[in-house]
Amino acid sequence: xxxxxxxxxxxxxxxxxxxxxxxxxxxxxxxxxxxxxxxxxxxxxxxxxxxxxxxxxxxxxxxxxxxxxxxxxxxxxxxxxxxxxxxxxxxxxxxxxxxxxxxxxxxxxxxxxxxxxxxxxxxxxxxxxxxxxxxxxxxxxxxxxxxxxxxxxxxxxxxxxxxxxxxxxxxxxxxxxxxxxxxxxxxxxxxxxxxxxxxxxxxxxxxxxxxxxxxxxxxxxxxxxxxxxxxxxxxxxxxxxxxxxxxxxxxxxxxxxxxxxxxxxxxxxxxxxxxxxxxxxxxxxxxxxxxxxxxxxxxxxxxxxxxxxxxxxxxxxxxxxxxxxxxxxxxxxxxx
Amino acid sequence: xxxxxxxxxxxxxxxxxxxxxxxxxxxxxxxxxxxxxxxxxxxxxxxxxxxxxxxxxxxxxxxxxxxxxxxxxxxxxxxxxxxxxxxxxxxxxxxxxxxxxxxxxxxxxxxxxxxxxxxxxxxxxxxxxxxxxxxxxxxxxxxxxxxxxxxxxxxxxxxxxxxxxxxxxxxxxxxxxxxxxxxxxxxxxxxxxxxxxxxxxxxxxxxxxxxxxxxxxxxxxxxxxxxxxxxxxxxxxxxxxxxxxxxxxxx
Amino acid sequence: xxxxxxxxxxxxxxxxxxxxxxxxxxxxxxxxxxxxxxxxxxxxxxxxxxxxxxxxxxxxxxxxxxxxxxxxxxxxxxxxxxxxxxxxxxxxxxxxxxxxxxxxxxxxxxxxxxxxxxxxxxxxxxxxxxxxxxxxxxxxxxxxxxxxxxxxxxxxxxxxxxxxxxxxxxxxxxxxxxxxxxxxxxxxxxxxxxxxxxxxxxxxxxxxxxxxxxxxxxxxxxxxxxxxxxxxxxxxxxxxxxxxxxxxxxxxxxxxxxxxxxxxxxxxxxxxxxxxxxxxxxxxxxxxxxx
Numbered sequence: 001x002x003x004x005x006x007x008x009x010x011x012x013x014x015x016x017x018x019x020x021x022x023x024x025x026x027x028x029x030x031x032x033x034x035x036x037x038x039x040x041x042x043x044x045x046x047x048x049x050x051x052x053x054x055x056x057x058x059x060x061x062x063x064x065x066x067x068x069x070x071x072x073x074x075x076x077x078x079x080x081x082x083x084x085x086x087x088x089x090x091x092x093x094x095x096x097x098x099x100x101x102x103x104x105x106x107x108x109x110x111x112x113x114x115x116x117x118x119x120x121x122x123x124x125x126x127x128x129x130x131x132x133x134x135x136x137x138x139x140x141x142x143x144x145x146x147x148x149x150x151x152x153x154x155x156x157x158x159x160x161x162x163x164x165x166x167x168x169x170x171x172x173x174x175x176x177x178x179x180x181x182x183x184x185x186x187x188x189x190x191x192x193x194x195x196x197x198x199x200x201x202x203x204x205x206x207x208x209x210x211x212x213x214x215x216x217x218x219x220x221x222x223x224x225x226x227x228x229x230x231x232x233x234x235x236x237x238x239x240x241x242x243x244x245x246x247x248x249x250x251x252x253x254x255x256x257x258x259x260x261x262x263x264x265x266x267x268x269x270x271x272x273x274x275x276x277x278x279x280x281x282x283x284x285x286x287x288x289x290x291x292x293x294x295x296x297x298x299x300x301x302x303x304x305x306x307x308x309x310x311x312x313x314x315x316x317x318x319x320x321x322x323x324x325x326x327x328x329x330x331x332x333x334x335x336x
Numbered sequence: 337x338x339x340x341x342x343x344x345x346x347x348x349x350x351x352x353x354x355x356x357x358x359x360x361x362x363x364x365x366x367x368x369x370x371x372x373x374x375x376x377x378x379x380x381x382x383x384x385x386x387x388x389x390x391x392x393x394x395x396x397x398x399x400x401x402x403x404x405x406x407x408x409x410x411x412x413x414x415x416x417x418x419x420x421x422x423x424x425x426x427x428x429x430x431x432x433x434x435x436x437x438x439x440x441x442x443x444x445x446x447x448x449x450x451x452x453x454x455x456x457x458x459x460x461x462x463x464x465x466x467x468x469x470x471x472x473x474x475x476x477x478x479x480x481x482x483x484x485x486x487x488x489x490x491x492x493x494x495x496x497x498x499x500x501x502x503x504x505x506x507x508x509x510x511x512x513x514x515x516x517x518x519x520x521x522x523x524x525x526x527x528x529x530x531x532x533x534x535x536x537x538x539x540x541x542x543x544x545x546x547x548x549x550x551x552x553x554x555x556x557x558x559x560x561x562x563x564x565x566x567x568x569x570x571x572x573x574x575x576x577x578x579x580x581x582x583x584x585x586x587x
Numbered sequence: 588x589x590x591x592x593x594x595x596x597x598x599x600x601x602x603x604x605x606x607x608x609x610x611x612x613x614x615x616x617x618x619x620x621x622x623x624x625x626x627x628x629x630x631x632x633x634x635x636x637x638x639x640x641x642x643x644x645x646x647x648x649x650x651x652x653x654x655x656x657x658x659x660x661x662x663x664x665x666x667x668x669x670x671x672x673x674x675x676x677x678x679x680x681x682x683x684x685x686x687x688x689x690x691x692x693x694x695x696x697x698x699x700x701x702x703x704x705x706x707x708x709x710x711x712x713x714x715x716x717x718x719x720x721x722x723x724x725x726x727x728x729x730x731x732x733x734x735x736x737x738x739x740x741x742x743x744x745x746x747x748x749x750x751x752x753x754x755x756x757x758x759x760x761x762x763x764x765x766x767x768x769x770x771x772x773x774x775x776x777x778x779x780x781x782x783x784x785x786x787x788x789x790x791x792x793x794x795x796x797x798x799x800x801x802x803x804x805x806x807x808x809x810x811x812x813x814x815x816x817x818x819x820x821x822x823x824x825x826x827x828x829x830x831x832x833x834x835x836x837x838x839x840x841x842x843x844x845x846x847x848x849x850x851x852x853x854x855x856x857x858x859x860x861x862x863x864x865x866x867x868x869x870x871x872x873x874x875x876x877x878x
Contacts, residue, residue, distance in 0.1 A: 113864065116868055120827075121867055123684070128823070129864055131816055135854075135857045135860065136853075136854070139854065195450075197453060197454070198448055198451055198452060198453055199446045199447070199451070200448060202433055203437065203440070205428065209427055210424060210426050213424040214437075216386070216408060216420075217441045217495065219441055264692070265692075297703070300696040301696065304695070306693075307692065308690055308694065312678075
């Protein structure tokens, strides 16, 4: 092994790629076996996964806990609503193409301010600024519809190749939109995987582990954090853009700080020290919340208990706990 | 040829003069030791030069350029690197990644976002080369947090060395390890540094180590320079002996 | 002129409630070093308990004048709740901040639904307390005398808290623990007792805030969540862990808010959050913070 370490081993990467493809194929086949409602729920889950994936670039890889990611999700959602109402745009691709620069701009702006701090101050700063966005959406009702929110019709997919009007439109939309979201999800996972394994991603982890030493390797700490914030906010914003056509309505609730808490929750549920943690946590949280809301009036209580137990018993999340268990069951040889 | 020069560099903490109008020069290619009792101001001087602290007054010239108020990354670009007395690593990342980060940073490849770090053959080759120079190649896949103390000290130096600095400050590279390991570490460090033709300033307490490896020795006491000379000159200096033995200053 | 007086009184009224909440939050942060996301819910519990007790008492035929005594009772119930909860949080004081925030966020969710479970989804009112006091005339305008009581309670609470922290042996223990818990423990202080007392005092203040405000409005679900964020704004402006900071912060927030409702109602809250953000940027430790 030692003799040949300078050669890059592609095998683990190919295995990973094969496993990811398998999961993707399974996800693609799933709607054939589950009902429409389940498909819709899974779509929500994939969108949550995208939001959490973006969020975790900050928490897991940069070591910054944002309590304001609802702002980016909500701005993504409201951008779509404005594009439809004020510009009459009905194409999903245009929503994404125009919405992404908007959330990126807002992320860059808020990030520039927030990365001046770390730890608890960073958390409170993100919280305060996201609340500014919430209160604006809430109070400027002539622009945003206030607490009633804004309705969003089903958009056309793939430059008008798929439109959804007339009989059975809802069913057709859900089936098609699932694959649309799945494709975007796959791209997001791939993009994020490359980012965290790039030199830039390694630098973020170095900054998270030891800020002082990272500075003495010549890294410009604040700039790295800012770019991480920008990417993180933009991806969570993309989730908001994808979410609103499915939900059909956006209200200030998706901007309120408790929704930021839910993003933190789902990431922790999966595990924030794992790449796959938020991907698992997003759908899992969606199912957990949906079933909690459906079965009991006191779903918050249930979620609260789960959260407290999680922090106490499984601080590394479900994926973290599973990987520890796997490592114990099948101790594998170290490969460089 | 003068590589680094400080002019009347001063730093005060409350009433304590950590550095009191220090005029310090480092010549290109030398292996210099900075000695003195605890609190003499050695680490403060290194902190000032490396950018960890801002001076109250005075100037720092590196290759004739004023870097007194340069930001840390600018000093590193200019060629000043340092290691840390209390080991300062990225404990969660592997030993390999620790060194690779240094190289990526130096090569300005650290901002690459759309390429996998592991696939950069040049960086990989160099990182493994640095690791084997420091005797750490076998540990490259281990998280830095899992190394033994002596190995951690070496890796700390390796991170700074991998930046290929012109001037390398080593803050007590052998503190906290056994006497036997001390020699090993110093042999490794001095051979790597001399092979790489890096100018090095080492802070050290162990006078055996200092006399054995240094070209020149500078002695600090209460923020001032007390003696400066070759190992032979320092050995003959009475003040140095008094201070090292804890006796009051005769001056 | 009289409208100005009323606006000032309104600001002071609001400041006194905000101070009670924020001072508790700040005290708990100062001693335990945790940011308690569930703190606003303690304030809401105080409001619900008091409103419920007042309703019961009136139904039993207790004269309205006596229902004033139920306000401290409501606050004391919250303090008891704090005494029960604090030991459960203790394992998290040494954990990373993420976990502290999450566990108290979980506590917030639980408390919100416990209130829902106990008192249903409908607002609960405690009007009789307010109605027991006369309506005053200020110039040509009317103003409820009860609001002056609230202002008075705020002033007395601030004085008492100051006296406890700076003039009693317990206060010395509190400050010692907040400076260095290991040292305090090494000196033989019962750190656990300090923790639970500080937490109980913090909860009592939040509960008192809820108890005194509920006669003027109603206890509704979600009031704690809104209050928490405003309390954050107060402590961020004043400085986390500082008593004077909580006082000054509460005054600033209240006056800005009163002026905001008058002159820029749409962005009144946004301005407050922005003030907090600016203070964090310019002076992260707040106007009075040292931490």
